Amino acid sequence: xxxxxxxxxxxxxxxxxxxxxxxxxxxxxxxxxxxxxxxxxxxxxxxxxxxxxxxxxxxxxxxxxxxxxxxxxxxxxxxxxxxxxxxxxxxxxxxxxxxxxxxxxxxxxxxxxxxxxxxxxxxxxxxxxxxxxxxxxxxxxxxxxxxxxxxxxxxxxxxxxxxxxxxxxxxxxxxxxxxxxxxxxxxxxxxxxxxxxxxxxxxxxxxxxxxxxxxxxxxxxxxxxxxxxxxxxxxxxxxxxxxxxxxxxxxxxxxxxxxxxxxxxxxxxxxxxxxxxxxxxxxxxxxxxxxxxxxxxxxxxxxxxxxxxxxxxxxxxxxxxxxxx
Amino acid sequence: xxxxxxxxxxxxxxxxxxxxxxxxxxxxxxxxxxxxxxxxxxxxxxxxxxxxxxxxxxxxxxxxxxxxxxxxxxxxxxxxxxxxxxxxxxxxxxxxxxxxxxxxxxxxxxxxxxxxxxxxxxxxxxxxxxxxxxxxxxxxxxxxxxxxxxxxxxxxxxxxxxxxxxxxxxxxxxxxxxxxxxxxxxxxxxxxxxxxxxxxxxxxxxxxxxxxxxxxxxxxxxxxxxxxxxxxxxxxxxxxxxxxxxxxxxxxxxxxxxxxxxxxxxxxxxxxxxxxxxxxxxxxxxxxxxxxxxxxxxxxxxxxxxxxxxxxxxxxxxxxxxxxxx
Numbered sequence: 001x002x003x004x005x006x007x008x009x010x011x012x013x014x015x016x017x018x019x020x021x022x023x024x025x026x027x028x029x030x031x032x033x034x035x036x037x038x039x040x041x042x043x044x045x046x047x048x049x050x051x052x053x054x055x056x057x058x059x060x061x062x063x064x065x066x067x068x069x070x071x072x073x074x075x076x077x078x079x080x081x082x083x084x085x086x087x088x089x090x091x092x093x094x095x096x097x098x099x100x101x102x103x104x105x106x107x108x109x110x111x112x113x114x115x116x117x118x119x120x121x122x123x124x125x126x127x128x129x130x131x132x133x134x135x136x137x138x139x140x141x142x143x144x145x146x147x148x149x150x151x152x153x154x155x156x157x158x159x160x161x162x163x164x165x166x167x168x169x170x171x172x173x174x175x176x177x178x179x180x181x182x183x184x185x186x187x188x189x190x191x192x193x194x195x196x197x198x199x200x201x202x203x204x205x206x207x208x209x210x211x212x213x214x215x216x217x218x219x220x221x222x223x224x225x226x227x228x229x230x231x232x233x234x235x236x237x238x239x240x241x242x243x244x245x246x247x248x249x250x251x252x253x254x255x256x257x258x259x260x261x262x263x264x265x266x267x268x269x270x271x272x273x274x275x276x277x278x279x280x281x282x283x284x285x286x287x288x289x290x291x292x293x294x295x296x297x298x299x300x301x302x303x304x305x306x307x308x309x310x311x312x313x314x315x316x317x318x319x320x321x322x323x324x325x
Numbered sequence: 326x327x328x329x330x331x332x333x334x335x336x337x338x339x340x341x342x343x344x345x346x347x348x349x350x351x352x353x354x355x356x357x358x359x360x361x362x363x364x365x366x367x368x369x370x371x372x373x374x375x376x377x378x379x380x381x382x383x384x385x386x387x388x389x390x391x392x393x394x395x396x397x398x399x400x401x402x403x404x405x406x407x408x409x410x411x412x413x414x415x416x417x418x419x420x421x422x423x424x425x426x427x428x429x430x431x432x433x434x435x436x437x438x439x440x441x442x443x444x445x446x447x448x449x450x451x452x453x454x455x456x457x458x459x460x461x462x463x464x465x466x467x468x469x470x471x472x473x474x475x476x477x478x479x480x481x482x483x484x485x486x487x488x489x490x491x492x493x494x495x496x497x498x499x500x501x502x503x504x505x506x507x508x509x510x511x512x513x514x515x516x517x518x519x520x521x522x523x524x525x526x527x528x529x530x531x532x533x534x535x536x537x538x539x540x541x542x543x544x545x546x547x548x549x550x551x552x553x554x555x556x557x558x559x560x561x562x563x564x565x566x567x568x569x570x571x572x573x574x575x576x577x578x579x580x581x582x583x584x585x586x587x588x589x590x591x592x593x594x595x596x597x598x599x600x601x602x603x604x605x606x607x608x609x610x611x612x613x614x615x616x617x618x619x620x621x622x623x624x625x626x627x628x629x630x631x632x633x634x635x636x637x638x639x640x641x642x643x644x645x646x647x648x649x650x651x
Contacts, residue, residue, distance in 0.1 A: 190376065190581060193586075217514075218588055221586055221587060222590075222593060259518035260543060261543040261547035263543060270547070271518070272522055273515035276486075276516065277483075
């Protein structure tokens, strides 16, 4: 086995608000190998974005804080790093792209200026060289006429083009890990398919690892190698893509899959998960999913189940995983 | 009038927007909706799909006269609603309601849920006082909420519950037609399924007719009987939902359906097949999809294709349908 590029061990990130403590991420462990795409999937408030921000140490503090755990990147524990050391990693070894490119791009600078900023800061290149690199990156993300677009402002580009520009910026320093937080959620379906293809191609070309944060299992099925399903700050199921889609071993994952209308068969009703996501300040005792679960038994209310091995590298946080499929 | 069979008939509906600027002399309108026609039977659900900017929301709002259409005819139960005066329109509004995408912005935060849901009953003088609160309780239960929720404010509810409130408001006057604009798009997947089930149950129980607007093809396929695909203000294809997915005839529909992520990792597609977006369309006399179309030919630049029936109520606006096979 290769050494993982990123190894997260028992990470907990909490927010200390006036109303109480929000345990956004609780005891989360997973790893990302070199050259693979791991997807963190879940609904709003499940902790997937907070996990991504924790890795980059971008949790707003106060009120947020990484309260325990280790984030080992290339063997270095990022949790222990000083802010100045972290700055060298952010945007360089690890970079991030966000859902809404219009709000993450600065409207008063050209696309080129924004790509060059990271190159100049991290790679210590001169302005002319950095500009060359920026044009090269725009070309790489299949933006036509990159030598003209480099001087364009964000509002002059369409949504799909802006997301490509964001990707160019994120990749300009050839990161080892790209954290992509809902990168295609704001895009139309045809543009989404183009951007996903682009991401996968570039990931292969550069051999980088990707952590894809999304709520959309369709996107996951298109692009991920492995998947971690999150709910209420925990990982509920974790395994290779084929296992998650063909041998589901957690009732929540199954519920998510059943909630999506199928194109082939016509069903009268969808098997929706009843109820709603619990209040993060008032999580249920025991398994966090038990109030909505069709397999719930008394035991589920008492203690939180551990993440158990189903087989190989497939894990489930459910005591009745054998009955779920 | 002989519109008897159809609850709603829309003919050549247009909505143009003109840029208004002190210095602009730009007379060229933005053709948000550019001559769409369709009919819906009672109890039927028509899905209106397309990508952002295709005009689907503008079409939906124009049909209910929430915005004034530029041209065209809209018949609800045989009555041309574009030529009704204020009072007649107000009366007719009972029969046609709108459900909004964003459950956070479409409910007045200062009104209690009971007031929101019961407002229409009072405005249309259907019920007041005790009778009104009785009706509101029934409506809340019907959409899966508690009668006591009438005393609470919208901010106390989650996104899915707020959409339930919006739905209760929409059905409060026993409407016949509901235009639902992306009603589940802002919701989490598990909640989406609950709301879709609710909308389908209400359709069966109350005999509702829906125009269901969405960019999500899975959702549209699930709930619709027929589907109309819009592109740049026009309907490019319209057919029975099963038929449309089995044999999409318009090149744009084919691209669109192909772009839906498959829920099967073993069937990954390696290539997206549409040309890059092209914005500037200059001439009027052409197929608007032509600049991006993989099958584009000379004729597509000279002549606009009309929406024609290719058999079995399958309508397509493309010159080369018979010569293309997908």
